[in-house]
Amino acid sequence: MDIIKISGLTHRYPDGRTSLEEIDLSVARGSFVVLAGANGAGKSTLLKHLNGLLRPQEGSVEIAGVPVHQDLRHARRTVGMVFQDADSQIVGETVYDDAAFGPENLHWPAARIRESVDSALETVGLGKLRDRSPHLLSGGEKRRLAIAGVLAMASEVIVLDEPFANLDYDGVRQVLAHIVALHAGGRTIIVCVHDLEKVLAHAQRLIILQRGRIAADGPPEQVVRAAEACGIRLPAAIRMGGMVESWLR
Numbered sequence: 001m002d003i004i005k006i007s008g009l010t011h012r013y014p015d016g017r018t019s020l021e022e023i024d025l026s027v028a029r030g031s032f033v034v035l036a037g038a039n040g041a042g043k044s045t046l047l048k049h050l051n052g053l054l055r056p057q058e059g060s061v062e063i064a065g066v067p068v069h070q071d072l073r074h075a076r077r078t079v080g081m082v083f084q085d086a087d088s089q090i091v092g093e094t095v096y097d098d099a100a101f102g103p104e105n106l107h108w109p110a111a112r113i114r115e116s117v118d119s120a121l122e123t124v125g126l127g128k129l130r131d132r133s134p135h136l137l138s139g140g141e142k143r144r145l146a147i148a149g150v151l152a153m154a155s156e157v158i159v160l161d162e163p164f165a166n167l168d169y170d171g172v173r174q175v176l177a178h179i180v181a182l183h184a185g186g187r188t189i190i191v192c193v194h195d196l197e198k199v200l201a202h203a204q205r206l207i208i209l210q211r212g213r214i215a216a217d218g219p220p221e222q223v224v225r226a227a228e229a230c231g232i233r234l235p236a237a238i239r240m241g242g243m244v245e246s247w248l249r
């Protein structure tokens, strides 16, 4: 069953620039999708339609069978977004308050909020920092806090926009491990990147956006070679002549 169904989605910004054109895209529950595209390909514009920040001008976007704008709360509860700029996502005075923001907005009973936030912070390894100001966290910790925020809301779909940007090797490894574990636990994962290096080996499906259109879509081993022509750097192992299939497995 598809958790996301996008049909004929077209978006033009007020200056007339078309940033998405006739996008048809369905995402199956429990899948791990990498959405890749060069700068300006339309990734952010597409993501903004998933949580209702943008309303379809043409076409439709449904989350679990419900049009996004028919029930914004449903869409935002189902699809948790981890934005690229972790600082802009900080809303709480403490790590705990920050992770509790989503569940509180869902008006859950206090005990359920506490249980859910405690568990989410433990999952991402921030339990011991619960009373610290989020602004004092490292870049990797801030991103893990943003992941805890969507975990605490029990979002079924987790969308991460450039989750490895500005992270060092250890930060990348930790965030990647969380993403892989969330997928193994049954979540639907969509990772947006313009560099396939870190995440592609874990994906079941690679979608390549180019100038607002889907240029390629399929199992990574089948479509990865289309990436370069769309301005996306291939993973080093492939650039250096490694077998695509053996690198991906």
Ligand SMILES: Nc1ncnc2c1ncn2[C@@H]1O[C@H](COP(=O)(O)OP(=O)(O)OP(=O)(O)O)[C@@H](O)[C@H]1O
Pocket: 013, 014, 015, 017, 018, 019, 037, 038, 039, 040, 041, 042, 043, 044, 045, 046, 194
């Ligand atoms: N507010 C806006 N007004 C006008 N044009 C915009 C606006 N936001 C984005 N665009 C244009 O729409 C196109 C798609 O932009 P978008 O931000 O969705 O791409 P992206 O794939 O997320 O890029 P990046 O990897 O650089 O974040 C680009 O040509 C961009 O210049």
